Amino acid sequence: MLRHEGSMHKRIAFLSRLISVAWVAAAFALLFTPVVVQADGVLEPVALETASGPVVFSSEIMRTEAERERGLMFRPYLPEMRGMLFDFGETRPIQMWMKDTLIPLDMIFIREDGTIARITADAEPYSTRVLSSGEPIRAVLEINAGLAAKYGIKPGGRVKHSLFPK
Numbered sequence: 001m002l003r004h005e006g007s008m009h010k011r012i013a014f015l016s017r018l019i020s021v022a023w024v025a026a027a028f029a030l031l032f033t034p035v036v037v038q039a040d041g042v043l044e045p046v047a048l049e050t051a052s053g054p055v056v057f058s059s060e061i062m063r064t065e066a067e068r069e070r071g072l073m074f075r076p077y078l079p080e081m082r083g084m085l086f087d088f089g090e091t092r093p094i095q096m097w098m099k100d101t102l103i104p105l106d107m108i109f110i111r112e113d114g115t116i117a118r119i120t121a122d123a124e125p126y127s128t129r130v131l132s133s134g135e136p137i138r139a140v141l142e143i144n145a146g147l148a149a150k151y152g153i154k155p156g157g158r159v160k161h162s163l164f165p166k
Contacts, residue, residue, distance in 0.1 A: 046085050046141060047160040048108075048116075050152040054160070057083035057143055071142070073100040078144055086140040087163055094133040094140060098123050104145035108153065109133040114164030116157045119148050139163055 043058040058081060062068045068086050072078065088094060091112045098105070107120040120131045122145040133140070141159065148154075160166075 043082075044085075044161065046083060048141075048151070048153050049158045049160070050154075052152055055151040055153065057081055057141070059083040059085045059141065062086045063089070071101070072103070072105070074102060076102050078103055078105075080144060080147065083141050083143045085161065085163070086142070088138060088140075091136045091138050093136055096131045096140065097129065098125055098127045098131075101125055105142045106145050106148040106153075107131060108141040108143070108148065108159070109135075109137045110139045110141060110159050110164070111135075112138040112164070114159045114161070116153070116155050116159060118155050119153065121148055122146065 044061055045056050046059045047054045047056045060083075062071060062084060068088070071086065072084055094109065096107060101123075102125055104125055105123045107123055109117045109119070111117050117137050118134050123131060139159075
């Protein structure tokens, strides 16, 4: 009878350790799995013409002051072919920063006619450095850092979206 009890204790101890390991593994997986934050609204295609053809980003469109102020702040992740298009409703010089933005971004500054005025590549997360459009623009498209270079997006290129004339 005593041998049986010892064997039972070993089994319980083994199962207890196994459950503990499973909990630790699950917690570790959750910590290192990217969190996808869903778009606040409908995603719209924003196409950028490049030498090798169009590149299309499914983008949230930020039209109101409140939407533009919030932007991509506090989001831990942005899928590769996603973007955020800031519509300023008029053509004017624009200044942006990355104070509460967690991910590095490429900022594409777009003129009223849909041409790319300039690109600020690899904007630094949490930075309070002012990033200027350098000239009056209508909109800014934010995408993951490095994608402008990867896809050959350059100043002078054209952006296609309903904000810009065809």
